Amino acid sequence: MTELSAHLPQFQHGQLTENFPDNHLSNTNDNSERRRHDNSERRRNDNPESETNGQPQNNMQQVVEQDEEEDEELTLKYGAKHVIMLFVPVTLCMVVVVATIKSVSFYTRKDGQLIYTPFTEETETVGQRALNSILNAAIMISVIIVMTILLVVLYKYRCYKVIHGWLIISSLLLLFFFSFIYLGEVFKTYNVAMDYITVALMIWNFGVVGMICIHWKGPLRLQQAYLIMISALMALVFIKYLPEWTAWLILAVISVYDLVAVLCPKGPLRMLVETAQERNETLFPALIYSSTMIWLVNMAEEDPEAQRKASKNSTYDKQAPANQTQNEDAEADDGGFSREWQQQRDNRIGPIESTPESRAAVQALPSNSQTSEDPEERGVKLGLGDFIFYSVLVGKASATASGDWNTTLACFVAILIGLCLTLLLLAIFKKALPALPISITFGLVFYFATDNLVQPFMDQLAFHQFYI
Amino acid sequence: AFFWLVSLLLSSLIWFIAVKASDPRDEPLQKGLLIFGVMFSVLLQEAFRFLYYKLLRKAIEGLVALSEDGCSPISIQQMAYVAGVGFGLMSGAFSMINLLADALGPGTVGIHGDSQLYFLTSAFMTMVLIFLHTFWGILFFHGCEHRRWWEIVAVVVMHLAVSGSTFCNPLYVGSLVPSYLLMAAAAAWAYLLSGGSAQNLRHFLLCKS
Numbered sequence: 001m002t003e004l005s006a007h008l009p010q011f012q013h014g015q016l017t018e019n020f021p022d023n024h025l026s027n028t029n030d031n032s033e034r035r036r037h038d039n040s041e042r043r044r045n046d047n048p049e050s051e052t053n054g055q056p057q058n059n060m061q062q063v064v065e066q067d068e069e070e071d072e073e074l075t076l077k078y079g080a081k082h083v084i085m086l087f088v089p090v091t092l093c094m095v096v097v098v099a100t101i102k103s104v105s106f107y108t109r110k111d112g113q114l115i116y117t118p119f120t121e122e123t124e125t126v127g128q129r130a131l132n133s134i135l136n137a138a139i140m141i142s143v144i145i146v147m148t149i150l151l152v153v154l155y156k157y158r159c160y161k162v163i164h165g166w167l168i169i170s171s172l173l174l175l176f177f178f179s180f181i182y183l184g185e186v187f188k189t190y191n192v193a194m195d196y197i198t199v200a201l202m203i204w205n206f207g208v209v210g211m212i213c214i215h216w217k218g219p220l221r222l223q224q225a226y227l228i229m230i231s232a233l234m235a236l237v238f239i240k241y242l243p244e245w246t247a248w249l250i251l252a253v254i255s256v257y258d259l260v261a262v263l264c265p266k267g268p269l270r271m272l273v274e275t276a277q278e279r280n281e282t283l284f285p286a287l288i289y290s291s292t293m294i295w296l297v298n299m300a301e302e303d304p305e306a307q308r309k310a311s312k313n314s315t316y317d318k319q320a321p322a323n324q325t326q327n328e329d330a331e332a333d334d335g336g337f338s339r340e341w342q343q344q345r346d347n348r349i350g351p352i353e354s355t356p357e358s359r360a361a362v363q364a365l366p367s368n369s370q371t372s373e374d375p376e377e378r379g380v381k382l383g384l385g386d387f388i389f390y391s392v393l394v395g396k397a398s399a400t401a402s403g404d405w406n407t408t409l410a411c412f413v414a415i416l417i418g419l420c421l422t423l424l425l426l427a428i429f430k431k432a433l434p435a436l437p438i439s440i441t442f443g444l445v446f447y448f449a450t451d452n453l454v455q456p457f458m459d460q461l462a463f464h465q466f467y468i
Numbered sequence: 469a470f471f472w473l474v475s476l477l478l479s480s481l482i483w484f485i486a487v488k489a490s491d492p493r494d495e496p497l498q499k500g501l502l503i504f505g506v507m508f509s510v511l512l513q514e515a516f517r518f519l520y521y522k523l524l525r526k527a528i529e530g531l532v533a534l535s536e537d538g539c540s541p542i543s544i545q546q547m548a549y550v551a552g553v554g555f556g557l558m559s560g561a562f563s564m565i566n567l568l569a570d571a572l573g574p575g576t577v578g579i580h581g582d583s584q585l586y587f588l589t590s591a592f593m594t595m596v597l598i599f600l601h602t603f604w605g606i607l608f609f610h611g612c613e614h615r616r617w618w619e620i621v622a623v624v625v626m627h628l629a630v631s632g633s634t635f636c637n638p639l640y641v642g643s644l645v646p647s648y649l650l651m652a653a654a655a656a657w658a659y660l661l662s663g664g665s666a667q668n669l670r671h672f673l674l675c676k677s
Binding site for chain 1: 506
């Protein structure tokens with residue numbers, strides 16, 4: 001999957017900074033996990049079955065080649081569809097953030113800074129300010145790196161309970177506390193009178209449904225909506241508490257870090273992914289935005305795999321019947337598996353089933369149909385951290401730009417085009433990719449360019465009513 | 469939309485450099501620089517439209533190569549239309565959105581002696597520009613497809629003319645009327661190029677099948 005860096009939602013960790021590592025981790029973890037899962041499945045299945053699979057191997061090879069071509073074609077064909085599937089949530093998140101920034105003044109008021117950015121930016125000289133912001137960004141990034149490594153270590157030593165507890169506390173904090181604050185500020189802005197009992201009821205319902213949807217099962221649309229909402233909440237917190245130059249610096253450094261962590265062989269995210277794949281496990285739930293529902297794998301013959309998939313994707317799965325027909329499977333096979341992952345699996349090992357019993361049966365199947373249906377309906381996954389940072393960029397642009405709406409619009413278009421390009425690269429490279437660098441780079445370039453260059457130009461044009 | 473944005477960026481860069489290099493107090497010079505900026509921007513926009521055409525051409529070739537039946541799922545005319553709409557929407561958005569945001573706030577239009585029809589005329593001008601960009605997209609791509617350079621030149625000249633006519637503002641009759649006439653002409657031309665005809669139009673209007 002385009003490992004558009006599966007960022008752990010910040011809320012997962014309860015702490016703002018903790019989220020970052022999670023984000024990165026989830027991205028890479030998710031991706032590598034999926035891929036590894038395939039490979040490890042295959043490996044596991046292969047070894048004991050070497051003799052019996054001698055014959056089926058040949059069929060597999062031919063099937064693999066055919067599948068590869070079909071996959072490629074279908075990839076590009078449905079690439080556009082997947083791009084659109086991601087455009088909508090990203091746009092929604094940004095719209096929510098911009099709307100809030102424009103209307104609720106709380107998020108643009110300076111009420112102090114996070115402890116992760118201890119240096120103030122209200123200094124006398126420009127040099128001092130620059131130094132402070134660099135230090136702030138450095139502290140933030142090192143916190144992220146430390147958290148990431150901590151997560152890798154925890155994962156390596158199988159402290160799953162700790163990680164799950166961490167995630168649950170984060171989501172609790174985000175769903176209850178931050179949304180309570182948000183609701184309070186919105187009421188203040190619109191001067192709506194509200195009593196505590198009603199608010200308690202609303203927040204309670206919102207939070208509990210959110211926890212269930214995100215960590216367990218729920219309707220896909222509802223889960224997507226919740227993920228968008230918590231990304232927006234997180235982004236708003238960042239916009240409020242990060243001072244100007246620090247925010248831009250952090251954005252820039254995080255996209256570099258994302259690039260390094262996902263692509264370098266020794267990056268923590270990559271290591272995490274590798275570990276996860278070795279163990280054939282899924283990544284943490286509720287850190288990734290998925291555009292399609294996870295259905296359990298199609299056929300009854302694939303039950304063991306279906307169960308594996310089910311356990312992996314339990315968070316997204318609402319309809320758990322394991323006996324969907326192939327037609328229904330075409331609907332939303334992907335949930336937990338990105339298209340990229342599926343393709344990789346299919347390309348490398350053919351559409352084999354992991355259980356020894358189903359192997360022969362599976363290989364006798366017209367595997368083409370399975371793979372050809374899958375790419376159509378496979379969704380794309382994007383990490384929540386990506387949502388958050390995109391929204392932070394656009395939100396900051398709308399909050400602090402002199403060009404106001406022009407700058408916001410320009411950043412928005414730049415980010416979407418960056419996302420397109422990333423998805424294109426994903427279709428070409430078919431491996432986990434960081435989603436931040438290209439979009440954030442475009443966004444930053446366009447922000448500074450529009451704010452400083454285009455704004456005066458458009459201003460003058462509007463003043464004289466010239467049109468270009 | 470992205471391509472239009474990039475062209476806008478580059479043209480404002482040029483204008484900005486020119487402004488910074490010149491004397492800010494000289495009014496006519498500033499206005500002259502602005503006019504120069506506008507013309508340059510128009511040319512850049514058309515250049516970027518051409519670049520976008522080249523990119524889409526490559527994309528279509530790729531799609532055709534990959535498709536099962538040898539023709540791409542989206543035709544070049546559809547792409548031309550979409551490109552035009554993208555350009556138009558972006559240009560319209562950039563022209564209008566700050567105006568609209570300010571219109572929400574308090575104020576009186578034209579209190580310092582400027583025209584009171586500022587918002588209205590801006591709205592109409594933006595609308596005509598959006599339509600024109602759409603039609604120009606179709607004409608431009610058609611010209612590139614069939615190697616009819618005069619069509620491309622006509623589009624560029626029309627764009628320059630429309631932008632130039634806005635220099636008459638606030639004498640709105642000098643800018644709005646020619647722009648609308650040009651838009652009608654471009655609309656008819658694009659319609660004919662896309663395969664429409666007077667007969668089609670009649671059938672459509674009279675709801676014949």
